[in-house]
Amino acid sequence: MFNLVKIAVRNLRRYKRRSLLTVSLIAFGVIFVLVFVAVSSSFKELMITQITDSYLGDLQVHRRGYVASIETLPLNLNLNLKQVATVEKILNETPEVTAYSERVKFGGMFSNFAETTNIRINGVYPDNEFATCPELIARISEGEKGPNALQRGKILVPVLLARGFGVKIGDTVVVIATNQDGSVNGKTFAVSGILESATGPGGRDGYIHIEDAMEILRMPQKEISEFAVNLKTIGRVDEVAASVEARLAAAASDPQKVPFQVHTWSQLSPFSNIAKMIDVMTFFIKLMLIAIVLISILNVMIMAVYERIREIGTIAAIGTLPRRILSLFLVEGFFLGVFGAGVGALSGLGIVLILNLWKLAFHFGQQDLVLAPTIAASEILVACAMVIAVSILASLQPALKASRMEPIDALRHV
């Protein structure tokens, strides 16, 4: 094997310029893939974190049918006290859950006593909400930051309404809503903070204390519209969601009519489609890499075989078995792939490091997000393995051609 390697490497050195060009081309492809994967996955993770940690949670539990009607925030689809207790028990018993926030959501009217508009209200327990959505603090652009902003009688007003109505910190506003029985009620609040939108311009979600929400809606006992849940590892969200859903189903009195539904962030946020598009793009970028490697190696190996026909004839004549000749060319292609992948992986890592030092920032919503491109060792290994495998594959046809040459024909070649 060592001799095969020695001969293969020397043959690559024999055509230095061609080998260097091929290795460079492969390395360029690997760099492109690794940097793209690093930047796109960093962007994806940043966006997912932004969405899950600032308002959505990693997963949510609702009463069945609530999400389908979420645009109207139906009060008749809230979870009742008994159901809330069931969900709480299961979430408390799930070790992967770090925090959860119970929310009462309703649509109402927001007024500064001069003008009125519609608003979506989230009634929450402040400590639980900030524990479940730690990035919520970052969205408060003015006023109190943290659970104090949501003490009873205080409201976090979305920036859209605050700017439109000229509302400032400390102003008094009123929230009016119709409850499940059709009775209208209102409550005044002191503006404790202005809340930036998490997903760009727009957003009419305000936050108040859950007991204020129950008071406006005149709820005789606790009802919950949704549980937002934060997990230790978002990567296990599907697994945890399935487990929680199964346990909720098991806890239901009638297995045919389970009153609960569990949704992951990706089922609730349109960004999941963008994340999928990023994955599809990454897949196509990898396909391009395969094409680059395939074409360049195939080209260089066909040339190598063509230029060395007499040499192939000589080694075949002196008794080299066809499988040895096959191996000789496969090893050559393998090393082109190894060198290209190695140079590409090292350069790609270097560029990712530079991007981290450079602190590439972009504006999202009202916030500046800094990309921190990272690349998993598995991604590097997969890219390198893919390049090497394709290199061997691309060398196969020229190598087979070489191994099947009749020595007498090859020796006659001029």
Next chain:
Amino acid sequence: MSLIVAQNLSKTYATNSVEVKALQGVSFEIESASFLAFVGPSGSGKTTLLNLVGCLDKPTSGSLAVAGVDVVQLGRRQAAEFRGQNIGFIFQSFNLIAVLTAFENVEYPLVMVQELRPAERRDRVLKALQAVGMLEQKSQMPDQLSGGQKQRVAIARALVTRPKLVLADEPTANLDHETAYMVLRLMKQMRNNFGITFIFSTHDTRIIGEAEIVYSLEDGRLIGREGRGEAHVQSSEDRRTKLTAI
């Protein structure tokens, strides 16, 4: 027992519905340790005959036995194995592997064909290079060697596997007259020392005299056999055992 027995060998090439009879009914027997030439003008069938004897090609008809093996019946892989164990080749254009040193070129068949252990390989290669006077140039690449030196290395490569037979197709065609004589004398010296059968083809009338047996070919037919010093050839049979010294 003769090393090579050919009976009624014929080879016809068919190209574009044109048939070319390269060999027609050629029969001969060659004893071990011969130093023999096939001579004739271009197109007389010398190379075709060497290709058949070297198991690189198959006759259209006739029978051919080399070292007691009916080589006509050998498959592609078996023929390669047979060549690797029994036949050495010397080519007109030397055909050294450009990326390997003189040492590595000689070592190549021991590595890739006979798969010997490194220590044994090294020993054999050094002895072969010494035998052809190329030990000092062992680390040089082929492009650093003269034509005569390249052919010496090629001879060492042909000998190193301890073959029964070495075939040389126009081994002196690319060499000047003086170097050509030197190469032929070296080949003969190798035959004398190790008892290997050397068969070469040539159309160079100046070097034909170096052969001890000359078969003349014309238009694919064997038209004559001339023997010189055959007694010497026969008595050299026992010297083949000296090849193990390489």
